[in-house]
Amino acid sequence: MKVVEAKNISYKYPDGTVALDNINFSVSKGDIVSLLGPNGAGKSTLFLHFNGIFTPSEGEIFIDGKRLDYDKKSLVDARGKVGIVFQNPDDQLFAPTVEEDVAFGPLNLGKPIDETKDIVESSLKKVGMEGFEKRPPHHLSGGQKKRIAIAGIVAMNPKIMILDEPTSGLDPKGVSQILQLLYDLNKEGITIIISTHDVDLVPLYSKRINVIKKGVIVKEGTPQDVFRDIDIIRSSNLRLPRIAHLAEILDKEDNVNLGEDGYPLTISQSRRDILKLL
Numbered sequence: 001m002k003v004v005e006a007k008n009i010s011y012k013y014p015d016g017t018v019a020l021d022n023i024n025f026s027v028s029k030g031d032i033v034s035l036l037g038p039n040g041a042g043k044s045t046l047f048l049h050f051n052g053i054f055t056p057s058e059g060e061i062f063i064d065g066k067r068l069d070y071d072k073k074s075l076v077d078a079r080g081k082v083g084i085v086f087q088n089p090d091d092q093l094f095a096p097t098v099e100e101d102v103a104f105g106p107l108n109l110g111k112p113i114d115e116t117k118d119i120v121e122s123s124l125k126k127v128g129m130e131g132f133e134k135r136p137p138h139h140l141s142g143g144q145k146k147r148i149a150i151a152g153i154v155a156m157n158p159k160i161m162i163l164d165e166p167t168s169g170l171d172p173k174g175v176s177q178i179l180q181l182l183y184d185l186n187k188e189g190i191t192i193i194i195s196t197h198d199v200d201l202v203p204l205y206s207k208r209i210n211v212i213k214k215g216v217i218v219k220e221g222t223p224q225d226v227f228r229d230i231d232i233i234r235s236s237n238l239r240l241p242r243i244a245h246l247a248e249i250l251d252k253e254d255n256v257n258l259g260e261d262g263y264p265l266t267i268s269q270s271r272r273d274i275l276k277l278l
């Protein structure tokens with residue numbers, strides 16, 4: 001079942017910039033899907049359509065099978081189902097303390113104070129930020145701010161979480177912590193949509209990938225499908241994952257062919273392919 005769907009979406013900013021051009025994009029329940037594209041491709045613009053912050057110039061958005069109609073009821077319904085973690089946590093975090101920030105969503109949804117306290121506690125625990133309740137969010141590191149922003153969305157118990165470049169600017173440990181957290185949330189049944197331009201990370205978690213270039217989805221499929229289309233990847237200002245690039249060089253220059261199903265995209269796939277050759 002499709003839980004998020006964009007049908008023929010176009011979007012023009014008031015200054016005339018066409019940021020999205022006839023986008024079709026859909027995500028099935030329980031999947032982790034990536035929107036992969038370089039800077040300026042339209043990732044953030046598309047995401048802001050999924051809870052009705054932006055109204056498309058043309059086309060329709062469906063959330064959980066229901067068309068978004070932009071009246072109050074339809075927007076409240078969509079925002080109860082879809083939580084968006086913005087690219088920049090400073091756009092999201094605003095309260096003087098971490099606990100007030102995370103409490104804002106549940107209180108706004110009408111949860112009583114006692115229940116909200118429990119929700120704040122469990123959400124901070126989930127993102128590994130217990131103990132930070134009284135801290136001002138603007139004094140935290142980039143990775144910590146991202147985890148608090150995620151906790152604020154987790155606290156609203158969305159069915160679908162959309163994360164705009166959740167790993168950008170983080171150190172390697174910060175990246176693994178965020179990925180582990182996203183796996184865990186997905187295991188609990190939350191559908192996850194991630195935007196990124198990180199081609200090395202994307203095969204590690206994506207069930208499906210949509211490649212976006214200049215407001216157009218130019219390719220959709222499994223990681224193997226997408227990275228087999230090397231021309232599309234390179235002409236979209238992206239590149240192969242490093243491990244696939246190494247396999248390409250071994251193939252072309254040394255006649256060592258790894259992988260029957262396209263070049264390996266992750267270290268564990270390349271290990272499997274190398275062991276087969278030995």
Ligand SMILES: Nc1ncnc2c1ncn2[C@@H]1O[C@H](COP(=O)(O)OP(=O)(O)O)[C@@H](O)[C@H]1O
Nearest residue numbers: 013015017019038039040041042043044045046
């Ligand atoms: N407020 C705005 N006004 C005009 N153009 C914008 C605005 N925000 C983004 N754009 C343009 O829309 C396109 C898509 O931007 P964006 O969705 O932010 O891309 P991404 O998130 O993939 O980096 C870019 O060409 C960008 O310059």
Ligand SMILES: [Mg+2]
Nearest residue numbers: 043044087164
């Ligand atoms: Mg963006």
